Amino acid sequence: MKIDLAAIRTTRKEIEVSFPLGSIDASSDAEIVANVEFRGSVWRDHRGPHISGHFATKVKLECVRCLAVIEKAIEGDFDDLFAEEEQTTPGELELTPELMDVSFAGDSVELAEVLREQILLEVPEQIFCRDDCRGLCPKCGQDRNLIDCNCSADIDPRWAALEDLN
Ligand SMILES: [Zn+2]
Numbered sequence: 001m002k003i004d005l006a007a008i009r010t011t012r013k014e015i016e017v018s019f020p021l022g023s024i025d026a027s028s029d030a031e032i033v034a035n036v037e038f039r040g041s042v043w044r045d046h047r048g049p050h051i052s053g054h055f056a057t058k059v060k061l062e063c064v065r066c067l068a069v070i071e072k073a074i075e076g077d078f079d080d081l082f083a084e085e086e087q088t089t090p091g092e093l094e095l096t097p098e099l100m101d102v103s104f105a106g107d108s109v110e111l112a113e114v115l116r117e118q119i120l121l122e123v124p125e126q127i128f129c130r131d132d133c134r135g136l137c138p139k140c141g142q143d144r145n146l147i148d149c150n151c152s153a154d155i156d157p158r159w160a161a162l163e164d165l166n
């Protein structure tokens with residue numbers, strides 16, 4: 001959904017849109033696995049045009065300890081300002097006819113792209129499937145949440161010595 005920045009007025013225009021699954025590709029680290037719902041508005045103040053609102057979706061992530069796949073709900077609020085060229089003090093800028101045309105005509109942003117960036121900001125860098133995830137065994141690679149592989153006993157000789165006392 002393209003938004004024509006030049007057409008944005010001071011009066012808020014409400015936007016409600018649902019991007020179907022697959023239409024926004026977040027990144028290789030966080031796959032979006034639900035519709036991206038957006039509810040917000042476009043408006044303008046003395047600084048320039050804004051796109052603001054609330055989004056919600058779900059992403060698929062891997063537990064950093066055991067690599068289990070987790071679906072996590074992601075949502076957030078944002079207010080993006082698209083600063084205009086003409087903030088340069090008049091006089092410093094040579095207002096040739098060509099420059100005036102370039103300054104704004106036809107400038108638009110893709111709402112899906114704005115949301116993609118916002119989603120990435122909300123995706124946690126590290127996620128655990130649960131707080132006490134035991135992770136993969138560094139020796140045999142098995143998931144210690146599922147299996148007690150008993151490798152840990154011979155990892156640290158000090159512990160091995162203690163076990164001999166029993
Ligand atoms: Zn885990």
Ligand SMILES: [Zn+2]
Nearest residue numbers: 137140149151
């Ligand atoms: Zn093991």
